[in-house]
Amino acid sequence: MVTRRDIIVGAGVAAAAGSAGLAQDTSPDQAAKLAPITGDLQPIQPDEFRARIEKAQRLMVENGLGGLVLEPGASMTYFGGPRWGRSERLTALVVPASGDVAVVTPSFEEGTMRERLVIGDDVRTWREHESPFARVVEILNDRGVSDGEIGVEASVRFFVVDGLRAAGPKFAFVSGEDVTLGCRAIKSAHEIELMQAANDVTMAAYRHVYPQVEAGMTPGDIASLMSDAQRALGGSMNWELVLLNEASAYPHGSGQPQTVVDGGVVLMDCGCAVHGYQSDISRTWVHGDPSPRQREVWELVKRGQELALETAQIGAPIGRVDDVVRRMYADAGFGPGYQAPGLTHRLGHGIGMEGHESPNFVKNEARLLEAGMCFSNEPGIYIPGAFGVRMEDCLHMTAGGPHLFSPLAPSLDDPIG
Numbered sequence: 001m002v003t004r005r006d007i008i009v010g011a012g013v014a015a016a017a018g019s020a021g022l023a024q025d026t027s028p029d030q031a032a033k034l035a036p037i038t039g040d041l042q043p044i045q046p047d048e049f050r051a052r053i054e055k056a057q058r059l060m061v062e063n064g065l066g067g068l069v070l071e072p073g074a075s076m077t078y079f080g081g082p083r084w085g086r087s088e089r090l091t092a093l094v095v096p097a098s099g100d101v102a103v104v105t106p107s108f109e110e111g112t113m114r115e116r117l118v119i120g121d122d123v124r125t126w127r128e129h130e131s132p133f134a135r136v137v138e139i140l141n142d143r144g145v146s147d148g149e150i151g152v153e154a155s156v157r158f159f160v161v162d163g164l165r166a167a168g169p170k171f172a173f174v175s176g177e178d179v180t181l182g183c184r185a186i187k188s189a190h191e192i193e194l195m196q197a198a199n200d201v202t203m204a205a206y207r208h209v210y211p212q213v214e215a216g217m218t219p220g221d222i223a224s225l226m227s228d229a230q231r232a233l234g235g236s237m238n239w240e241l242v243l244l245n246e247a248s249a250y251p252h253g254s255g256q257p258q259t260v261v262d263g264g265v266v267l268m269d270c271g272c273a274v275h276g277y278q279s280d281i282s283r284t285w286v287h288g289d290p291s292p293r294q295r296e297v298w299e300l301v302k303r304g305q306e307l308a309l310e311t312a313q314i315g316a317p318i319g320r321v322d323d324v325v326r327r328m329y330a331d332a333g334f335g336p337g338y339q340a341p342g343l344t345h346r347l348g349h350g351i352g353m354e355g356h357e358s359p360n361f362v363k364n365e366a367r368l369l370e371a372g373m374c375f376s377n378e379p380g381i382y383i384p385g386a387f388g389v390r391m392e393d394c395l396h397m398t399a400g401g402p403h404l405f406s407p408l409a410p411s412l413d414d415p416i417g
Contacts, residue, residue: 036234037204038197043275048190049080049119052183053095059179060097066145068095068176069136069152071160074353075180077276080119090132090160096143104135133160133167140168151176181358186372191277191352192396195374198235198279199394199405201272203416205229206283210416215287217260219244219253226270235272235279239355243267248284249388251345251380262288265387271355278355280376281406282392285415294389297381298412300332301389304379305408308347308361312369312377312395312402319365322347325379326363334381341383348376351394373397 056079060068070076070093072084080101081093091105091113102122105113110125117123124135140150147170152161154177164173187195208229213222219242230238243250244258248267260266269282284301286294304325311324325347329335334342350357351374359367361375378392391409395402409415 034204034208034229034232036232037200038234038274041194041197041274043194044190046080046119048188052079053101053119056095056179056183057097059182060095060151063151063178064149065151065174065176065179066097066148066171067140067143067150068179069093069150069156069160069164069173070095070180071153071156073153073155074357075153075155075184078184078353080117082113082116082118083276084113084116086157090126090163092132092136092160094136094139096140096145099143102139104132104139106132131163131167133163136164137168137171140171147171149174151179153177153180177358184352184357185350185359186370187352187374187396188372192372192374194275194277195279195352195394195396196405198272198274198277199281201230201233201235201274202270202279202281203406204233205235205270205272206268206281206416208233210283210285213260213266213287215260215262219258222260222266222268226268230270230272235274237273237278239271241269243269243388246385246387248390249382249384249386251382251388251390260287263291264288265294265389267388267390269390269392276353278351278353279405280351280355280378280392280394282378282390283409283415284389284391285412290412294387295412297383297387297389300329300334301379301381301391302408304328304343304347305377305391305393308377308379309395309402309404312361312375312397314369314371314397314399314401316369317365318359318361318367318369319363321361322363322365329379329381342381343379344382345380348378348392350374351376369397371397371399377402 072086076093077083089106094102101120104124107125107127113123126132126135149172152173161173209225222242223240226240227238243253245264247254247258248265264287267284271280307325308321311321329343338344346360346362348361350359359365374396376392376394380390382388394405410417
């Protein structure tokens, strides 16, 4: 069994740079003086996009699919499409089982699409009175696919699937998850490097913000400090959730007014992205002197993180990680299962280009852990009407076990490290 001493903690690109950057004045107006710590990291390059498409095509052949249709979103971007918003006008990336990818987009978007497209140059346009779905079928036919099963991502909207069925009655449009998940769930070394950088940024921002939290501050005050720090340190797409006092008992918070008070819980759940790859780190502490009950719950939550790391081993069912931690909490009087007071949400989620990706550390997840999978490890104990504690650090699986992107919080008295 792997113990917490055996867990490898990521050094990351900012191990030294972060410490140097944080040796600056940390007063609230000093975020602008923080220097980016993301170095000269490069975004995903065309060769890697091509390798992704080749893997997807192999998986399509194995699963009997003639192609894959993706709407704008992380999967479309993953396979070389641009970052693009969804609307009532269809834009789609078509990945055939053989041949080059192609894009369907409104005719007035062609120039912008060609400017942003990373891989391929086949852009099929449609005018407002024409069917975009016919363009998708046209691409498949041009790649030698005239019938059979075509995969669509789980997030593709109903009107798109309905339109494709009408335009291509010889096709059966089915789930393409075996392809999209088969590619995206296993991160490359480059993807892991970018995720490490995002986690380094978020941890450096926590070190900057933590000493500035004072009695009387609101969640908005603290979130602004964190957002400014993550941006200054090189993060983008920054997000911050700050829960105070009783609101910490509700995983996504409360609309009631909150301020930092002596003896009150401060729970922060924050992240950012570096070249599109995300971090997600939570820390909980008590402003002032913690009560024995607060300390007891904090220690139990941390033990849950450690137990998850001991359980997450290559070849183990992913759902087992959630089961083992939840049983330990039940033995301590919380739950049972997903009931409050206790751990009311899954133990963790997949992470990468999206903050929440499949698969998840959740009951009944039968997939097996593989090297390259990335997850959050975020047990919490929530006591409605009192307080909650959540700690969250992300990891990626290696042949030797889980590798943390950020070190676990040392203690309630030193929650950041």
